[in-house]
Amino acid sequence: MIIVIKPNAPENDFNALKERLKAEGFRLNVSRGEETLVLGLIGDASKINEEQLKANPIVENVLRVSAPYKLANRAFHPQNTIIRVKDAVLGRLTPASAGAENGAGKSQLCVMAGPCSVESLEQIISVAKAVKKSGARALRGGAFKPRTSPYSFQGMGAKGLELLKAARKETGLPIVTELMSVREIDLFQDIDIIQIGARNMQNFDLLKEVGGMVKPVLLKRGLSSTIKELLMSVEYLMSAGAMEIIICERGVRTFDSYTRNCLDVSAIPYLQKETHLPVVVDPSHACGAAWMTPALSKAAVAAGADGLLIEVHNNPACALCDGEQSLTPEDFSALMDSLAVYAAAEGRRL
Amino acid sequence: MIIVIKPNAPENDFNALKERLKAEGFRLNVSRGEETLVLGLIGDASKINEEQLKANPIVENVLRVSAPYKLANRAFHPQNTIIRVKDAVLGRLTPASAGAENGAGKSQLCVMAGPCSVESLEQIISVAKAVKKSGARALRGGAFKPRTSPYSFQGMGAKGLELLKAARKETGLPIVTELMSVREIDLFQDIDIIQIGARNMQNFDLLKEVGGMVKPVLLKRGLSSTIKELLMSVEYLMSAGAMEIIICERGVRTFDSYTRNCLDVSAIPYLQKETHLPVVVDPSHACGAAWMTPALSKAAVAAGADGLLIEVHNNPACALCDGEQSLTPEDFSALMDSLAVYAAAEGRRL
Amino acid sequence: MIIVIKPNAPENDFNALKERLKAEGFRLNVSRGEETLVLGLIGDASKINEEQLKANPIVENVLRVSAPYKLANRAFHPQNTIIRVKDAVLGRLTPASAGAENGAGKSQLCVMAGPCSVESLEQIISVAKAVKKSGARALRGGAFKPRTSPYSFQGMGAKGLELLKAARKETGLPIVTELMSVREIDLFQDIDIIQIGARNMQNFDLLKEVGGMVKPVLLKRGLSSTIKELLMSVEYLMSAGAMEIIICERGVRTFDSYTRNCLDVSAIPYLQKETHLPVVVDPSHACGAAWMTPALSKAAVAAGADGLLIEVHNNPACALCDGEQSLTPEDFSALMDSLAVYAAAEGRRL
């Protein structure tokens, strides 16, 4: 950590600051330039109170040199974390482990598909069967739905979870579904992968409690969250005990509104460099339009994504939410066919 | 609501859509242009499923003509809502009521001040006394703190609430403090004004439960929330029963980072036009710097704000959070003096 | 175009507005709802003065139904525009034309590569030869450089153009280079493809004059330009006479700064749907980092881009500008190898 001291700071105040930092266990390096005086801190700066430092009247600026996240940081955990839930595998295998494990030497491109919201037993079972047939490895579907308007359909709730479990029983696919409130934690104990939605990425109490469940978690990036904030939220989950975190890029908010959000495709390689955790992409929510989903899916795979989360509905024009962005089972099947060649080019199989 | 139909949409599909909308109780108005076919819906469109409409293959676009919020909408509630909590009054009085009520014919500029977080009994009582002396009408202070990093100080929790109540007893000032989780609702029954933080603006389960407490709520705008989304979150609170909502503009996120956030001063007149609820501003969090807080406070008052939320700490350089943006009690006193003339120019008194 | 009238607008004023619009040649459709009064205009609304309408005191809002761009609009020009400059071909062929033209039935993935700025004859010729050998179809390189700081290297100017032409003579590659000012138009008459940079996307006088040159133009999207604004700038070029416009997505500005810009990969399919012009991507400027360029290049191809603009420098660590984002010739060669399979999957060849 680098502390830039204001020009003309009183020597006494500067000395007092140095003493205080030494007392906190840091070694110090002072560099006096022509226009500036810079103090380098040597030691673990991850838990320092940056704001308190900035409030010191002689401090001009504080610059971080190392990342504030530790458990999620690839620097301290160089090997990829591989998450396995039934037949779904998330994360890129090393060549050695790939060979040993599946004979084919290939990592999985893990596609999770299903409707925005669970609407009926017939619907969820028919979609689950269809997406499984096309090669999906997990079933996604919302039972509790975060909706901008209190007047919109809010999901089937606990009943929806039961229908998802019925579809799991029928198809063997593990379930990914969103948990919105600490009130529902008990209902989710039997869910395979717990999704934290974009609007709850910084709902820190929820993160702590879900982390304490010690289950696989799919964490969506907030609409306007920086990568650093996203990784700090991962850190909340991990420091509470959950080590199997799937990070999901789902589009960010910009000045333009021609798509619902802007898929930040660069987040894929960047997150994979910064962290050891699998990174998946939700192209459906990123663009908000079924016709654009295949192009974004292919782009995500080509950029190295470990998996995809895709909305599929048996009858999009009658979907109770997000029909505009749902593929039909036929469209999804065609997309999976076209993804195979991109997956192969990236050393993966569907 | 206006539905733009795609060129060359099959006549059958168009007729089917019309029949379905008629069945939902709308009257229709068809307008055939040279390049476009437009369908106008006459009736209450606030509860229509816009996404389902957009998922219809013959629909090009859906344009809303009227606002989707009802309870918060000034169109259906023309008179200002006035919220009174002890000596704090939020909202602009009409000339008549102002005259009748306080003789002076002036609305209050309600300043709520206090530390970012409660740290000790001595601290909170000393700050409470200081801000009261300078004219503050409510005491703000955090007991439960939302922090980006799990390694940062998370607040004193329930103990902090007790200290706030002790300060209230000592000074008579009502308390404003943040509720982060439905788990803590019982602890907040005796709090005067419940604050929902920016990161929880779309924590819909929290909104529903807090709305059900039927107490005054101060709702902060999310970091990247549109005004429409903000008003839909107000609508969540109101439709759950809480009619006394104080809307708080606290800066939004942009491409620039020279301030922590960008105070969106236009939100003040716009919200006051769209809604009947009081609008306050938090200049401290908007800029994140004590030296800039006075300029933004004055700007907010000049733009018509009903109140301010200002961070004051007895020793900013030792504050456990956000010291950089905290005023000293002396700075706060000087600011209140300088605000008086702006308040007066807006027909208000401190 | 839809005009929403304010509730309680005086009938006289409404009639006056209707008369004025009729006099401008529009047919009108009036739709009276329960809360709103809506006026639909039938006729060519592309040249209407929207701001003047909004300034009318009885007008609540004006909603456009059809796009304001005409020449760039696929609706009026359904077939892809194919741009050929020496061996470079931009745009997707129809199956029929593809077969007739090159026997292979494939469109080109047109890669344009070269250094950020021309620095010497040796440098530009060595890079040109290297990128040609790897399969590039055009040479890019800056002679006039837009730099944020007046103290940074501003490019070699006219001398740089001469060096580019020498490299063209040596390799046969057509040249793409940026024109920054109307003062230099004469110098660019012999340039193959004129680039308009992101910062000049709304330099309308430059657009008009460059449009008048009636040469192929590569127009970069502005840092914070909407797709609609981008297409209106294309419209400036086309209405001045230049029909061969290559649209370039090069990343947009967001709230996050972990990359220089955020590649907006959705712009590729969207622009190809809205317009008939070729769409290329500049991954180097989008991310600002050489290590991330391959992932973004592959993503762009997978999303359907007609070409790429990639920075290649013989010695990035000594480059006079943007070395951080330049590939070495060896890296570029490896990238081209890996792109071949993605190009093939999209029905293209390098």
Next chain:
Amino acid sequence: MIIVIKPNAPENDFNALKERLKAEGFRLNVSRGEETLVLGLIGDASKINEEQLKANPIVENVLRVSAPYKLANRAFHPQNTIIRVKDAVLGRLTPASAGAENGAGKSQLCVMAGPCSVESLEQIISVAKAVKKSGARALRGGAFKPRTSPYSFQGMGAKGLELLKAARKETGLPIVTELMSVREIDLFQDIDIIQIGARNMQNFDLLKEVGGMVKPVLLKRGLSSTIKELLMSVEYLMSAGAMEIIICERGVRTFDSYTRNCLDVSAIPYLQKETHLPVVVDPSHACGAAWMTPALSKAAVAAGADGLLIEVHNNPACALCDGEQSLTPEDFSALMDSLAVYAAAEGRRL
């Protein structure tokens, strides 16, 4: 300047970098931490090639400690620059100079008003007389207009400049008008204050040539320009010779579109801290709505602005551009009355 070296960088490469930097005249300070190795540069880093440094494979990051602008930097020019054009005075006087100069001890709040575009002799003279009567100190009006669409009214051009001069002759008000292209520089020699529009803030060739005119320049902040970029554009003008630069905040682009732009009111105190130049605000373009202009004008004055740029039109509903945001002369007169008390509170007079 601080250079963070990658962990495990080869010692040889690190030594080579140090030698190179020493050869460029810097003194170096090496700080080895537990996780990081940091190199501090002592010397004038304003002209260093930051990108070249970042392209060095052993460099992790480069952090600037001092600002890259020099001429505009208050650190090197502590006293306010005061710009006088006829009776217009821009900049805050020191108490001493204020007393000496006008006896009243007050700085001016310089209001510049007029129509978006000049439309006729009658129009511009009538508006000029009206705004002068209400206390405006300069006449603004566009002759050359930057318009998003090529089909919109582009301004009267040279004829418009003549009409502005006629209005100046009639009223004595100095003229502020926008110069869009180096082609028109000769036409602007007799203009009092040359405006550079937001879209041309980074049209560097224009900045260089306009700087060379050595006249007062009003530079508008770009739609998505950071404060640092804005100050670098000021630096372009100043390094070319123009020392009288008026910086204009006119709203920035965000994710929300309820106003045309978001007035960044914090820019006022921040720019006044960083630079010695006067800072003015254009509330009309910031919000794009006449009804909101008074609130934003008052906020800007309260935040310390040195002046305002306000659109006034004799008949907004018939204005050829931006009628929606134009005040009538009557509204403007009322606004000026209400501004007087805010100006006085800030130690200024109209």
